[in-house]
Amino acid sequence: MKNPRNRFKAALQAGRQQIGLWNTIGGNTVPELLAGCGFDWVVIDTEHSPVEAVEVLPALQAMAAWPEVSPVVRPAFNDPVLIKRILDFGAQTLVLPYIQSAEEARAAVRAVRYPPAGIRGVAGMTRASRYGAVDDYIASANAEICLVLQVETRAALDALDEIAAVEGVDGIFIGPADLAASLGHPGNPGHPEVVTAIEGAITRLKEIGKPSGILTLNEAFARRCMELGTTFTAVGVDLAVLADGVKALRARF
Structure with a gap:
């Protein structure tokens, strides 16, 4: 069999908007439930969550029932050992934090x-090579890996x-929360200085x-970012959606 095509990477290269x-x-x-909810991509986060690297494998297996969604994994750090393990689990797209x-x-490019x-x-x-079933996996793997x-x-x-110009970097993800803290506004990603910095980065990358x-x-800022040029835009977090839904249900009674 051939190495599976990375749909997320192909959409990035085509400039198609992907909602995550x-x-x-x-x-x-x-992860299995989220994969069936119609989003283009779902990030399995091991940086700011209790999810350990070993849990990525069953999550990817569960999401495989929904080939329309692209699983993306965020390792805890730009660590070649963590990256190696997660790629072996079959992840094709990684978001590496704090570059x-x-x-x-x-x-990061060398690690993937x-x-x-x-x-x-x-x-x-x-699992990445489908346990040896992918023809020439070693030769074809690099082309299908997407590095954000x-x-x-x-x-x-x-x-x-300089970061964006590095050969092998497929995309740049802007982290509003840590950026707000770095700019002196911890807990306030909506501060005008932070918003200006984010909008400037999106415009520059475009x-x-x-x-x-x-x-x-x-949601309003998500749409603003899309207008400025983001083409992979995440608009929710499972725990936040759960909390909002539960609170709204309780309020109705």
């Missing part, structure tokens, strides 16, 4: 690629052009032709 959702509740039931420089971006282009460790019997880097500090914004994305629970 964040998964922070562990296990395989919630601060072009040097860190190049390290097999030699000689990178340092990803080689193993045969993994998260910029979320003042330093990262200052180095935005000018240089690099796909950009964001997560925001503010």
Whole structure:
């Protein structure tokens, strides 16, 4: 069999808008449910959640029943050991947090690629290769991996052009919460200085032709970001949706 095509990466390259959702509740039931809700992409988050790397595998297996949605995984850090394991589980798209420089971006690229282009460790019997059933998986894997880097500090914004220009970086994701803290407004991503910085980054990325994305629970701001140029836009978090729904149900009674 052929290596599965990365639908998320293809949509990025085509400039198609993709609407996403964040998964922070562990296990395989919630990822499976979310995968069937009609979103274009769902992030399995192991940075700001109790989800451990080993739990990514059953989540990906559960989501596979819904081929219309692209599973995306956020490792806890730009760590080649974590990245190697998650890629072996079959993840094709990664969002790596807290990238601060072009040097860190190049390290991320090396971590997701097999030699000689990178340092990803080689193993045969993994879910990524469908346990050996994919023809020439090692030769074809690099082309289908999608690497998105998260910029979320003042330093990262200052180095935005250099980070985005690194060969092998497929997109830039802007992290509003950490960016707000870095700019001196912790807990207030709606502060005018933060909003201006985000909008400026989106505009700049569009000018240089690099796909950009964001997560925001503010629907008006999500639409504003899309108008400015984000093409992978996450608009909800499972725990937040659950909390809002439960509170609204209680309020009705």
